[in-house]
Amino acid sequence: MRPLRLTTRGLAFLAAGLAAVLAAVVLGYPDITRIGVLLAALPALAVLTGWRRTPRLGVRRSVAPDLLWPDGEATVTLEVRNEGRRPTLPFLATERLDPALGDAPRLVLPPLRVGERHAATYRLHPARRGVYALGPLALELRDPFGLTRAGLEPGDPAELVVLPRVHELGGVRLRREGDAGDWHVPHSVAPQGEDDISTRHYRYGDDLRRVHWPATAHRGQLMVRQEERPARRRATLVLDSRAKAHWGTDEDGSFEWAVSALASVAVHLGRQGWSLSLVSADTVREGTAARVLGADAVLRELARARVHWGDLDPVLRAARELPAGAVVAVATDHDEPALRRLVPARPHGAAGVLLLVRAETFAPGALADPPGPGAADRADRLARLARAGGWRTAVARAGDPPSTVWRAATAAPPDRTAARTVPAATAPTAAVPTGTATGTAEPAGTAAPPAVAR
Numbered sequence: 001m002r003p004l005r006l007t008t009r010g011l012a013f014l015a016a017g018l019a020a021v022l023a024a025v026v027l028g029y030p031d032i033t034r035i036g037v038l039l040a041a042l043p044a045l046a047v048l049t050g051w052r053r054t055p056r057l058g059v060r061r062s063v064a065p066d067l068l069w070p071d072g073e074a075t076v077t078l079e080v081r082n083e084g085r086r087p088t089l090p091f092l093a094t095e096r097l098d099p100a101l102g103d104a105p106r107l108v109l110p111p112l113r114v115g116e117r118h119a120a121t122y123r124l125h126p127a128r129r130g131v132y133a134l135g136p137l138a139l140e141l142r143d144p145f146g147l148t149r150a151g152l153e154p155g156d157p158a159e160l161v162v163l164p165r166v167h168e169l170g171g172v173r174l175r176r177e178g179d180a181g182d183w184h185v186p187h188s189v190a191p192q193g194e195d196d197i198s199t200r201h202y203r204y205g206d207d208l209r210r211v212h213w214p215a216t217a218h219r220g221q222l223m224v225r226q227e228e229r230p231a232r233r234r235a236t237l238v239l240d241s242r243a244k245a246h247w248g249t250d251e252d253g254s255f256e257w258a259v260s261a262l263a264s265v266a267v268h269l270g271r272q273g274w275s276l277s278l279v280s281a282d283t284v285r286e287g288t289a290a291r292v293l294g295a296d297a298v299l300r301e302l303a304r305a306r307v308h309w310g311d312l313d314p315v316l317r318a319a320r321e322l323p324a325g326a327v328v329a330v331a332t333d334h335d336e337p338a339l340r341r342l343v344p345a346r347p348h349g350a351a352g353v354l355l356l357v358r359a360e361t362f363a364p365g366a367l368a369d370p371p372g373p374g375a376a377d378r379a380d381r382l383a384r385l386a387r388a389g390g391w392r393t394a395v396a397r398a399g400d401p402p403s404t405v406w407r408a409a410t411a412a413p414p415d416r417t418a419a420r421t422v423p424a425a426t427a428p429t430a431a432v433p434t435g436t437a438t439g440t441a442e443p444a445g446t447a448a449p450p451a452v453a454r
Helices: 008-027 030-052 213-219 254-270 281-286 295-303 313-321 336-345 375-388 402-411
Strands: 057-064 074-082 091-097 106-109 117-124 130-142 148-152 158-162 187-189 198-201 223-226 228-230 234-239 275-279 326-332 351-357 391-396
Touching: 008 030, 030 148, 057 130, 057 158, 074 091, 074 130, 074 158, 106 117, 158 295, 213 223, 234 254, 234 313, 254 275, 254 295, 254 326, 254 351, 254 402, 275 281, 275 295, 275 313, 281 313, 313 336, 326 336, 336 375, 351 375, 351 402, 375 391, 391 402
Parallel strands: 234 275, 234 326, 326 351, 351 391
Antiparallel strands: 057 074, 074 117, 091 106, 091 130, 130 148, 130 158, 187 228, 198 223
């Protein structure tokens, strides 16, 4: 709560009263003295009564749904409860919102008896991804004469998470180059208590039916079978979020395209059973780059993604240290030295897919494919460099939906010498994601993949 203070009118009353008292004492007019004392006493009484009548309110805020897609609708419900020992007066309250969500709603709170509740709702239609603060609820307290004012902000703020736009990437499964079948999934030993084909020493309480007699005879002590279980395939997602590498941070900028593309890949791979790790400037700074995530958790992280003024090297070091069967990176062609450092970040034996964004095509007024040499030649040269390093690569321009770029990248073998660019498409196919994983093309199944967990 902001402290109770005098308004301009209250200060004027106080100053006029003190001046009247001083003038009356000097000039000897007792009647004016009484008027001055009354004028000076009114603000003091207003402060006293305002302090005593300050309400104690509890505010609970719920958002449905708690996860939202761009251009969706969320309903926010405010429940205000009188937790004080006196009834409250009617108040005009304002819900503080991020300016990107529109005008702040203004609500009229009726008088509340002790313990009484009042519920109010309002709707939001966020146009782009992000994490938006809702609240706190701001109430302004004034006395009937307008001499004092105090601010009250009961309750804690809430968050509205708007996920990135996600595109269907089609029925393409990721395979290691040269493999005839799907990606090989290694096995890991499961915890004690499960059946398995490896052995360990007998521990008190183990089921004797699981004793491995050949190993027991060989070792001279009781050995029991220990279950192996398949380990999940793990993919590392790398986001180039440097401010100097992108053109624009609005909905039509190259950074939003990169975030949307990586979100689409996350859902695409997550539905194929891949475990994911997101490596970006944000996750490296927070120390969460090595955390194994599901697709929904990656979407939450990408909803918070922001451009940063910094170098790409910390991101590349973190990506290089993670064990992964596949690495998917979205980077721009703005910085050739940084891209040369990105190429070795793919672990040996892992599949690598690079979506190379031609950032200058996202500049306001730029053509999707500017005529003449220069930027296009640079993008082609960098794409060939990535392919020589074992990456499957495609070049993305403004107007290309991530689905088209993804199919072009996963269909291109790593050792091609000519840069593969994709034809400009007319409109992105935004949808709740369903997809598969990266790599050599394989016919898609007929079953519809499940929706993203929210």
